[in-house]
Amino acid sequence: MITVDTTVPSPLRIGVELIAVEEGAPLTMDLRLESVSEGVLVTGTVSAPTSGECARCLKPITGEVEIDLTELFAYPDSATDETTEADEVPRVGHYRGAETIDLEQTVIDAIGLVLPFSPVCGPDCQGLCPDCGIALADAEPGHHHEKIDPRWAKLADFRDGGEDDK
Incomplete structure (x- = not known):
């Protein structure tokens, strides 16, 4: 030995x-x-x-x-x-x-x-914002993007006073 x-x-x-x-x-x-x-x-x-x-x-x-x-x-x-x-x-x-x-x-x-297949920097890592790609840990509190369903997009123009409000 x-x-x-x-x-x-x-x-x-x-x-x-x-x-x-x-x-x-x-x-x-x-x-x-x-x-x-x-x-x-x-x-x-x-x-x-x-x-x-x-x-x-x-x-x-x-x-x-x-x-x-x-x-x-x-x-x-x-x-x-x-x-x-x-x-x-x-x-x-x-x-x-x-x-x-x-x-x-x-x-x-x-x-x-x-080795982990998906390593993380910490158990509470929030990842990236799916819309803009900023790290959610670095983003301001309440970071979000308003999403409008494309089926309702024309109605959003009416709400915002767009050109189609005649």
């Missing part, structure tokens, strides 16, 4: 359209790698800063994501390797004569599952 406590740059942008861990952002890993009968069991946490924009008002937001990892990397020719499909369980690989594990896809999948 070994422990790994390191920080590495994110190899690519990890996330959804509105919020993500940007490429090059620091991924802080606190992991424990254990040799078990079927392979290498990786447990621990990975954390990283996030950035994006609020889904309601489009203001920039930042935060942090922390994921818990538990993943088995199967040894070649183990019972797990022989009884599972190639894409079901990650495998221990070999690189320059040493056994290796590739955590990239595991971390990408785990972060993608915990």
Whole structure:
């Protein structure tokens, strides 16, 4: 068993359209790698800063994501390797004569599952005015636009003293 406590740059942008861990952002890993009968069991946490924009008002937001990892990397020719499909369980690989594990896809999948699909800057964010696009948090109290049903628009001319009031 070994422990790994390191920080590495994110190899690519990890996330959804509105919020993500940007490429090059620091991924802080606190992991424990254990040799078990079927392979290498990786447990621990990975954390990283996030950035994006609020889904309601489009203001920039930042935060942090922390994921818990538990993943088995199967040894070649183990019972797990022989009884599972190639894409079901990650495998221990070999690189320059040493056994290796590739955590990239595991971390990408785990972060993608915990990030919100529609991030908001706060639970009370009111969003944008649907008529003029101003952030409702910045608008004056009682901000609204008078809407006239197009079917009644001609009658509004009579009320306002328009040209059709003959």
